Amino acid sequence: MDGVVQTASLTKRYSATITAVDHLDLRVGEGEIYGFLGPNGAGKTTTLRMLLGLIRPTSGTATVMGHRPGEPAGLAEIGALIETPAFYPYLSGRDNLKVLARMSGTPFARIDTTLAQVGLSSRGDDKFKKYSLGMKQRLGVGAALLKDPAFLILDEPTNGLDPQGMAEMRALIRQLGNEGRSVLLSSHLLGEIEQICDRVGVIREGELIAEGTVAELQQRGQGIVVRAEPQAQAREVLARLPFVGEVRTMDGAVRVTVAPERAAEINTALVGAGLAVSELRPAGRSLEEAFFELTGGGENGAPVGDAGGENGAPAGDASGVGPDHAERSATGSEASDGTSDRTPAESTDSEVRAA
Amino acid sequence: MRASFLAEYEKLRRRPAVWILFGIWVFLVALFAYIIPYIIYVTPSADTGGTPRSELIGEIIPHAFVQNVLAGFPFFGAALVLIGGTMIVGSEFGWGTLGAMFTQRPGRLSVLGGKLLALASMGLAFTVAALAIGAIASPIVAAVQNQPQHWPSAASILAGFGVGWLILTAFAFGGLFIAVVFRSASIPVGLGLVYLLVVESLIAGFANSTRALFLIHEALPGANAGALAKSLITAKGIDAPGLSTMTGWQQSLIVLALWVVGFVVVSAVLLRRRDVTGMT
Numbered sequence: 001m002d003g004v005v006q007t008a009s010l011t012k013r014y015s016a017t018i019t020a021v022d023h024l025d026l027r028v029g030e031g032e033i034y035g036f037l038g039p040n041g042a043g044k045t046t047t048l049r050m051l052l053g054l055i056r057p058t059s060g061t062a063t064v065m066g067h068r069p070g071e072p073a074g075l076a077e078i079g080a081l082i083e084t085p086a087f088y089p090y091l092s093g094r095d096n097l098k099v100l101a102r103m104s105g106t107p108f109a110r111i112d113t114t115l116a117q118v119g120l121s122s123r124g125d126d127k128f129k130k131y132s133l134g135m136k137q138r139l140g141v142g143a144a145l146l147k148d149p150a151f152l153i154l155d156e157p158t159n160g161l162d163p164q165g166m167a168e169m170r171a172l173i174r175q176l177g178n179e180g181r182s183v184l185l186s187s188h189l190l191g192e193i194e195q196i197c198d199r200v201g202v203i204r205e206g207e208l209i210a211e212g213t214v215a216e217l218q219q220r221g222q223g224i225v226v227r228a229e230p231q232a233q234a235r236e237v238l239a240r241l242p243f244v245g246e247v248r249t250m251d252g253a254v255r256v257t258v259a260p261e262r263a264a265e266i267n268t269a270l271v272g273a274g275l276a277v278s279e280l281r282p283a284g285r286s287l288e289e290a291f292f293e294l295t296g297g298g299e300n301g302a303p304v305g306d307a308g309g310e311n312g313a314p315a316g317d318a319s320g321v322g323p324d325h326a327e328r329s330a331t332g333s334e335a336s337d338g339t340s341d342r343t344p345a346e347s348t349d350s351e352v353r354a355a
Numbered sequence: 356m357r358a359s360f361l362a363e364y365e366k367l368r369r370r371p372a373v374w375i376l377f378g379i380w381v382f383l384v385a386l387f388a389y390i391i392p393y394i395i396y397v398t399p400s401a402d403t404g405g406t407p408r409s410e411l412i413g414e415i416i417p418h419a420f421v422q423n424v425l426a427g428f429p430f431f432g433a434a435l436v437l438i439g440g441t442m443i444v445g446s447e448f449g450w451g452t453l454g455a456m457f458t459q460r461p462g463r464l465s466v467l468g469g470k471l472l473a474l475a476s477m478g479l480a481f482t483v484a485a486l487a488i489g490a491i492a493s494p495i496v497a498a499v500q501n502q503p504q505h506w507p508s509a510a511s512i513l514a515g516f517g518v519g520w521l522i523l524t525a526f527a528f529g530g531l532f533i534a535v536v537f538r539s540a541s542i543p544v545g546l547g548l549v550y551l552l553v554v555e556s557l558i559a560g561f562a563n564s565t566r567a568l569f570l571i572h573e574a575l576p577g578a579n580a581g582a583l584a585k586s587l588i589t590a591k592g593i594d595a596p597g598l599s600t601m602t603g604w605q606q607s608l609i610v611l612a613l614w615v616v617g618f619v620v621v622s623a624v625l626l627r628r629r630d631v632t633g634m635t
Contacts, residue, residue, distance in 0.1 A: 052458050054631040076460045086451030090370055102362040103459035103466075143455065 003027045004151045004182040005034075005051060010060035012046050012206075020046040022206035023060065028184050033177040035197030035214075036186040039295050043206035044186045048082055048153055051184075065151055076104065079149035081157055085140025089129035093120055093139050096128055097146055104147050111146070118142040119168065133160035141169065145176075152176060155186045170196055194287045204295045217290045223257040225250075227279035228270050237273045238266065255283055359461050359469025363443070367473050372442060376435050377481065383431050384485045387595070388423045389415055389492040396500075410591045416497040418505045420489030421515035422588040428519050429580040430597035432481065433526040437547045439477055440530020443470050445540025454631045463627050471619060474531060478523035482516060515587055521608075522580045525615045526551070529576060532618040535625050551577055559599070573602060576614040582607035 005028035012021040021043040028034040038044045049055040051062060053070015067074030087096040097111045115124045118138040123131070131139065137160040144152055157173065158166040173196055177183055187193055193200055194214050202210040202217070210217060223245075228234035231254060238256055239247045243265070245257030256266070260282040270277050367373050395401040396411045403411060414423050447453040456466045497504050507515075533543035555577035562572035572578050581597040586604035601607075 054454050056630060072460050072462050075458055080458050086455055099362045099365055102358055105358055105460055
């Protein structure tokens with residue numbers, strides 16, 4: 001098996017002008033925790049749905065656990081939580097898992113184990129409609145774990161959880177990875193991705209624009225921050241240097257795309273030109289900075305800092321700690337009476353773009 | 356398929372709305388097949404609508420119990436199971452649970468098969484309940500009114516059971532079909548009931564106006580269900596909305612069976628091919 005997930009030129013086009021996923025080549029290795037990052041409407045959920053066989057690709061191929069998406073043999077090894085947890089409101093958490101266990105041929109003994117894994121042992125007999133947002137999310141993750149799958153697809157698994165719950169969920173996912181399971185984790189929470197994932201893929205407008213370890217992504221475009229006076233002259237000097245890439249002003253300093261070991265040569269050039277150099281240091285980047293740089297910051301309408309706003313969350317929460325997570329999940333939830341008439345077009349609005 | 360059926364059966368059995376439908380069905384069968392006719396029979400001043408009193412009692416004694424309860428199947432029986440059919444799949448779209456079902460081990464068609472079997476089971480339960488009401492109420496009436504305790508033949512009971520089950524299964528599948536087409540529960544319930552209770556009646560009213568309308572009427576599921584039920588009703592005085600003498604039992608049986616096949620095939624094609632965009 002090449003990897004638990006292998007796609008080749010995977011494309012989903014809703015019309016001649018609307019493309020959700022565009023020639024995506026994705027590979028998730030066995031035993032790997034792969035972070036799937038992207039801004040609103042980047043095509044993450046559409047991709048995950050295609051991997052589960054819920055959405056038919058327009059073109060391209062995909063294999064998941066060595067099978068075509070949606071094939072029963074492959075599904076038997078996959079556990080998934082996509083978007084908001086959806087269960088039968090009139091059944092208890094335990095009975096909901098029982099229904100899923102019947103469907104998947106999972107022994108009922110797994111139900112108690114799973115409820116314990118996600119911290120719902122004491123509330124398993126409560127009706128799902130009485131669950132809080134965080135409990136619903138926990139049950140959603142529990143449903144994904146029920147089959148004891150070799151591969152998990154988790155879309156925003158910490159949505160609606162309080163900080164302690166988020167920490168527990170991250171530890172659980174990390175533990176699943178340590179047990180040798182593969183995880184494809186889609187999240188807006190860059191801190192979460194940074195802490196958990198072995199490798200990260202960044203998707204924008206349906207295309208995979210970067211892939212690598214967190215460290216590799218942080219190093220991409222690495223440079224040096226220079227403070228020298230007069231700044232305009234410093235920019236001219238730096239731009240003339242043959243080994244220097246991009247030169248731009250950021251936060252009152254000049255940021256230069258260059259290998260950090262060239263710092264001495266840069267200093268010599270600036271001093272040689274008669275400039276007063278007050279600061280010269282490697283430009284360290286967080287994953288958040290790298291993400292915004294890769295995805296063009298708030299180009300799609302999301303203000304900088306709104307790494308978690310796909311479902312309407314306020315900006316400025318990339319860390320995952322804050323009450324807006326609850327709201328984010330709530331806005332995506334369905335009517336509990338089962339009479340929601342959400343159309344496919346409505347539900348994929350955040351996933352499509354004009355080509 | 357077995358796993359899907361057991362899961363669907365579990366969901367159906369635990370769902371309060373299904374028990375409400377079942378309760379309404381039992382109440383309506385008892386009310387219209389026995390309670391109201393009996394009250395009219397024992398009330399000397401009651402208007403029988405021209406029906407002789409001897410015929411009134413003939414409807415509600417054991418000899419006619421199958422025919423008596425069967426009269427309600429094409430009308431309110433069909434309406435109630437149609438609601439059940441729309442719920443079993445329409446609510447899944449609303450709750451977003453269909454995707455969860457599709458990502459368990461069974462394939463999409465297996466999930467559909469489980470739902471169809473669960474609906475057929477619901478139709479079976481409704482049919483058995485209606486016949487049981489007749490089998491319990493009619494001898495009581497006969498005993499109280501000193502009427503003969505003659506029972507229909509086993510073949511008659513079996514025929515009534517089969518026809519009743521087919522009618523309820525057909526309309527439950529019809530409800531599922533509409534829910535699959537519209538991918539929701541609320542609109543299909545409304546549309547299904549309007550079709551069954553209004554559109555079919557209007558077309559039936561104009562059926563003899565032109566040849567084309569007559570042929571259309573002959574092809575409708577409600578009209579054929581009514582004709583099939585009516586073909587087994589020979590006791591005088593038993594009548595109900597939806598019953599029809601439009602055609603013989605053979606034709607109505609074939610047409611109704613074709614509707615069942617059509618509902619299943621089109622639902623299967625749509626469920627298999629369409630993208631599922633709301634799920635866990």
